[in-house]
Structure formats: C-alpha cells, structure tokens
Amino acid sequence: AQSVTQLGSHVSVSEGALVLLRCNYSSSVPPYLFWYVQYPNQGLQLLLKYTSAATLVKGINGFEAEFKKSETSFHLTKPSAHMSDAAEYFCAVMGSYNFNKFYFGSGTKLNVKP
Amino acid sequence: GAGVSQSPSNKVTEKGKDVELRCDPISGHTALYWYRQSLGQGLEFLIYFQGNSAPDKSGLPSDRFSAERTGGSVSTLTIQRTQQEDSAVYLCASSLAFLAPQDEQYFGPGTRLTVT
Numbered sequence: 001a002q003s004v005t006q007l008g009s010h011v012s013v014s015e016g017a018l019v020l021l022r023c024n025y026s027s028s029v030p031p032y033l034f035w036y037v038q039y040p041n042q043g044l045q046l047l048l049k050y051t052s053a054a055t056l057v058k059g060i061n062g063f064e065a066e067f068k069k070s071e072t073s074f075h076l077t078k079p080s081a082h083m084s085d086a087a088e089y090f091c092a093v094m095g096s097y098n099f100n101k102f103y104f105g106s107g108t109k110l111n112v113k114p
Numbered sequence: 115g116a117g118v119s120q121s122p123s124n125k126v127t128e129k130g131k132d133v134e135l136r137c138d139p140i141s142g143h144t145a146l147y148w149y150r151q152s153l154g155q156g157l158e159f160l161i162y163f164q165g166n167s168a169p170d171k172s173g174l175p176s177d178r179f180s181a182e183r184t185g186g187s188v189s190t191l192t193i194q195r196t197q198q199e200d201s202a203v204y205l206c207a208s209s210l211a212f213l214a215p216q217d218e219q220y221f222g223p224g225t226r227l228t229v230t
Contacts, residue, residue, distance in 0.1 A: 032213060036157075044149075044157075044205055046219040090157055094213070100170030102149075102159035 004093050006105035014113045019063075019078040021108050023091030026072065032094035033074040034102070035065055039087045047089070050074060061085070086112045116140075118222035120206050126228045127196055135191040135225045139208030146189050147209075147219070148181060152202035163189060164212050175200075196229045203227070 007022040025031060035047040048059025055067040061084075065076045074091060091105040119138045127133050139146050148160040160173050163183040174181070178197075183189040193200055203224040209217045 043223050044151075044207070044221045046207075046221075049213075051213055092157075092159075100162065101173050104157040104159065106156050 004091050004103050004105035006089075006091050006108050008108055009106065010109045010111065012111040012113060013081045015083055016080050019076070019081045019085065019110065021076040021089050021091075021110065023065075023074045023076065023105060024072055025074065025091075025093045027093065033065075033067060034092040034094075035059065035063070035074075035076050036090040036092065037087050038090070044090075047076070081110075081112045083112050083114065086110055118206055118208050118220050120204075120222040120225050122225060123223065124226045124228075126230060129198060129229055130195055132192065132194045133196055133227065135193075135204050135227070137189045137191070137206030137208075137222060139187065139189070139206070140220055141187075143208035143210055143220075144186060145209045145212040146183060147207040148189070148191055149205040149207070150202040151205060151224075154199070155202070160191070162212070193227075196227075198229050201227055201229045 003026045005024045013019055033050040036044050037047050038044050047063050048057045048065055050057050050067045058064045063076055063078045065074050067074050088107050088109045090107045092102050094102050118140055121136045125133055144165055147162040151157050161168050161171055161181050165186050166183045178194045181191045203226050205221055205224045207219050207221040209219040211217055
C-alpha cells in the first residue's frame with residue numbers, strides 16, 4: 001500500500017525565513033502528488049499538484065514543490081514566510097498502481113513567528 | 115452557486131441511525147471527491163466520481179457507507195447504522211476534470227457529523 005510521511009508534525013519559522021515542509025512517499029512508480037493547506041477554522045485548499053509534467057511545481061501563495069524521484073520526495077518550500085502562511089499542510093499521493101485512491105500524510109502545522 | 119456547498123453543515127445523530135450527507139459541486143465540474151477528517155484518523159480519502167461513476171469504492175471505511183451521484187451533479191454520502199467512530203468532518207470537493215494538470219480542486223465547507 002502507498003504511504004506518505006511528513007517529517008515534523010509542527011514546524012516553526014520566523015517571518016521572512018525559508019519554509020521547508022518535508023514529504024516522502026513510498027512508491028516504485030512515479031505517482032501523482034499533492035499539497036493541501038488548511039487555514040485555522042477554514043476549509044481545505046489545494047496548494048499544488050504534480051501530475052508527471054514538470055518536476056518543479058508552482059502553486060498558490062508563492063509555494064512550490066519539487067518532485068525528486070531518486071529521493072521519493074515532494075518537499076514544499078516558500079522562500080519567505082508570511083504570518084498568513086500559518087496553517088496545517090497535508091501531503092498526499094495518488095496510488096501508483098491504483099489511480100483511484102489518495103493517501104494522506106498526517107499533516108504539518110506551520111507556525112510563523114513575528 | 116459560486117462554490118461547492120454541503121448540507122447539513124452540522125449533524126448530530128444517535129448511534130445506530132442512518133444519515134445522508136449532500137454535496138452540490140460547482141456547475142460543470144465532472145469530478146467530485148469525498149474525504150473525511152477526524153481527530154483519530156486524520157485526513158482520509160473516501161471516494162471520487164467521474165461523472166456519475168465511482169471507479170473504486172474501496173476507500174469507503176465499511177459497507178455501512180455508500181455514495182452516489184446523479185445527473186453528474188449532486189452527490190450523497192449515506193452512512194447506515196452510524197457508530198461513534200463515524201464522527202468526523204466530511205468534506206466534498208469538485209474539479210472540472212479528474213487530475214487535469216491545470217485543473218483546480220475546490221472544497222466545500224464540510225459537514226460536521228457527531229454520533230452520540
């Protein structure tokens with residue numbers, strides 16, 4: 001079965017600092033990969049997705065993620081954190097052998113310090 | 115409407131009762147997705163529809179769960195004989211097509227289900 005690992009359930013950065021949220025997946029076949037964001041007391045929102053096109057994917061709000069097959073990773077980055085980026089972020093993978101199911105990581109809560 | 119809507123927004127039910135959750139996707143969106151979010155299980159994918167068809171129902175937690183979509187629009191998620199572990203926020207999303215590279219996925223506000 002597919003699995004997704006998000007390293008660090010809580011990440012804290014200072015405003016203006018680099019944001020790096022880690023996601024690794026288990027798969028021998030390049031899957032489809034996603035990052036979702038959930039702002040406090042708000043619904044879920046798709047940040048970006050990788051669907052076997054360019055390995056560097058740009059999303060909303062200045063976020064981007066790079067698919068690295070050799071590392072089975074899809075880390076999310078943003079060059080400069082903003083207070084409004086404080087939220088919970090979820091990485092997800094669509095099954096390599098079953099394109100009909102998604103598997104989510106356990107989430108990373110990002111705190112941005114002034 | 116302009117976005118994905120879900121009803122009811124909150125539902126409290128007694129253990130053993132059946133509940134029906136409704137999702138109205140954005141008009142013209144052919145793909146519709148159901149997820150649930152709970153404290154114990156985190157975020158889980160349940161099922162997706164392409165048109166009225168759900169290719170894989172194995173993500174539904176048990177045979178007490180069923181989902182259907184009619185007319186390529188409204189979808190209902192039905193939970194029979196509810197159990198306390200069914201308590202969660204049930205989220206619905208829709209997109210123009212399934213996983214089209216430039217496609218955006220839009221989420222509804224969710225239905226908070228509490229089984230007492």
